[in-house]
Amino acid sequence: MKKALYLTVFITSLLILISNASAAQLSYNEISNASKIITDQASKTGQIPSQITVNNKNITLDDYLYAASTTTINLNTNKKTNISTNNYKPPTNPPNNTATGKLTKTTYLQVAQNIKKYMETNGRSPSYATTTIGKISYPSLIYTYAKIINFYNTNGRLPNSVTVKGVKIANVPEPDTSFQLSYNEISLASQTITDHITQNGKIPPQITISNKNVTLDDYLYAAAATAVNLNASKKTNIPINNYKPPMDPLTSTEIGTLTKTEYLQVAENIKKYMETNGRSPSYATTTIGKISYPSLIYTYAKIINFYNTNGRLPNYVTVNKVSIASDPDGSTKVVKVLIYSGYDASTNCVNGIKYCLDAIKLNSVTFTYATSTFINSNILASYDVLVMPGGTSGLSYLRNPNISASAIKSFVSNGGGYLGVCAGAYAAAVAVDGYYTSWGLADVRCKAVYYEGELAVSITSAGENILGLSGTQTISHYNGAAMYATGTVTTLATYADNKTGYKGYIAAVADTYGSGRVILCGPHPELSPRIPEMVVQMIAWLAKVT
Structure with missing residues (x-):
């Protein structure tokens, strides 16, 4: 009888160990960071990321949904606890459409209970949730609970209601094979x-x-x-x-x-x-x-x-x-460029930078480039210039745990170059008025702009020297910054029309940070209609080879 009892205890303990081995824990802060990443991308693009990386943990949408619904329940009693996830699977047949509208606090808490119970029973996410406004799709459930957690972190309480919106899941990015x-x-x-x-x-x-x-x-x-x-x-x-x-x-x-x-x-x-x-x-x-x-x-x-x-x-x-083979005086210079390509960077912008570097050749200068989803001191040590391209938002870059602000500042201060385009410009300014404080690599503040399309910029005399362009240029724009100086900077281009609402404000600016150089650009010279020579001349100036 004792042998049977010992065997039962052993098997039970083994099963507990096996169960714990397959589970992972997410802290409240990690769930909060993931929620912010999701809402930042959804508000900008109408899509939620296919996966979230927080503290070097790759969090699936299914584990996030379980953690977020459970956290919402816990926050109703002001509990901020770790959540054990269990490698939940995706839904079997999610609908393409979703109901939209408002859910009361009572309703979204009950839906959270239903999601939690369903996932614990079935080991996967539900395809939808049935509510008073209709069937809410899987992606919209994820976005909804991300917004609820963000609201709590901002206001110290759960919202009385939440608005459900239709969102999609972003395509899984192609694996980075640049290395x-x-x-x-x-x-x-x-x-x-x-x-x-x-x-x-x-x-x-x-x-x-x-x-x-x-x-x-x-x-x-x-x-x-x-x-x-x-x-x-x-x-x-x-x-x-x-x-x-x-x-x-x-x-x-x-x-x-x-x-x-x-x-x-x-x-x-x-x-x-x-x-x-x-x-x-x-x-x-x-x-x-x-x-x-x-x-x-x-x-x-x-x-x-x-x-x-x-x-x-x-x-x-x-x-x-x-x-x-080289110039007789050995003047050929190689400039190594790192382009950030994480989940919150635009693939089109990353590819546009690559296109420009391939398309334009400068005398006695050779450009090489690679991409990375992480930015830290070890990676930056091999490069001359860092490009932070357009992406979800400047705030997303600031909050991204895979991007080290201290490493970027040290890299530039010690002589490296920084090119920030659109989101990369917002992130590196002093601040975005009314929204957030940025890294402060250049002495400019930003006005948030909401305009997408082509517009005109005027090249300044200083811009002619650095960019190799003159006059008025037509350029692509996707909600990029309108900047104004807070210190001594070099204006390269200004907005020539009022499509942004900020005619005359800085569109592109150059500055120094420690021993390094910085250029911030609100518009997108790397996107159609491309101005590849502008991109290449900016990078060459940042690398101090022109």
């Missing part, structure tokens, strides 16, 4: 390098493959890693990390032959060095002596080309002396 090179891209880059040497006797300073600008440092890492992988017949994508050039590269190199065993070991050494130091090695020590940085690049390009021709790695490779 990867495919095997085919690495192969094409290898062929480009060897072809360029055959024709010109030098390595090109940069390779463009599939509209990606690949630096020699990122190529060297990818090529070394690929050589190692090919020894196991693996053709995989290689994550890269915007590696920097070597500190003090050799001007000469040893030449000779490396065996397969040795060039694979050297590849391992290169890979490890770059992962540790964030830059290319100045040389590699081998049995034939020190091999220079350019010769390493050429050597691994030849190895990959051999594999693609013969279906195997070569038994040995000959190291040749080569140099990198």
Whole structure:
């Protein structure tokens, strides 16, 4: 009998452990932050995000709905407690339409109880909720309870009523592959390098493959890693990390032959060095002596080309002396640009910035770019300029836990460049009048503007020098800031018409922050009708290369 009792207790304990292992807890603050993210995006775009990231936790809409409905019930008795979620599934057949109108406090509390009970019983979200105004759809339920929690946090009480609105769920964004090179891209880059040497006797300073600008440092890492992988017949994508050039590269190199065993070991050494130091090695020590940085690049390009021709790695490779093509005085500059691409950034705006950087070429300047859904000191350390594009709102950027304000300020103060477009401008000003205080990277305040469409801006004389434009320009605008100076700034462009209600206010402005430079732009030069040269000239000025 005792054995049976012990077994029952053991099994019960095990089931509790298993149940707890599959559950996750959300704190009240995390639920509040998620609610704010949802309402910010819905009020701006009419869509709720497909997933919310708070404190590095990826919260599904279903776990959020359970947490929000339970929190609403708890707030009715002023309880702010952690909520255990259980990886709830999406609804099976959500309707496309929703009832809209007002729910009383009594009704929305009862609906919250119904949602909570349904999800605990069925392990998934309801497709809709039946209420006094009709059937409320799944997305609108999520938005409704997000608004209720926001109201409580602002007013210290639950609202007497809540308005239900129709919203949709935003499409799931494409995965960010900007930090990867495919095997085919690495192969094409290898062929480009060897072809360029055959024709010109030098390595090109940069390779463009599939509209990606690949630096020699990122190529060297990818090529070394690929050589190692090919020894196991693996053709995989290689994550890269915007590696920097070597500190003090050799001007000469040893030449000779490396065996397969040795060039694979050297590849391992290169890979490890770059992962540790964030830059290319100045040389590699081998049995034939020190091999220079350019010769390493050429050597691994030849190895990959051999594999693609013969279906195997070569038994040995000959190291040749080569140099990198550049201006005679070494004036070619590489500007590394990071574009924020998180859930609250507009995909069209991100792609527009990329298009401009690809479309415009400046003498003696090469632009490379990557995107990131996180902004922190470690990521920013590899770049010259940060672009915060148009998005949900400036407030969303300020409240986004994946964006470190202190890291951005430190980056710019230490000499980095910051380009803020639309939401990125609102976030970096001193404040938005009547709404919120911003990061304060530029001495301007913003007027919130509600106008979407094309409008005219007048380029100032200072703008002519920095932007390379003059006169009046037609530009795209989506509720971007109208700014006015609170300190000494450089006005680049002003609103030339009154479509925003702020004719004569600043449309684009330049300023300094510590040792760095800042440009804030209310309109969208990266969107149709594009002004790509404006985008590129702004980034070049921020990087101090013009």
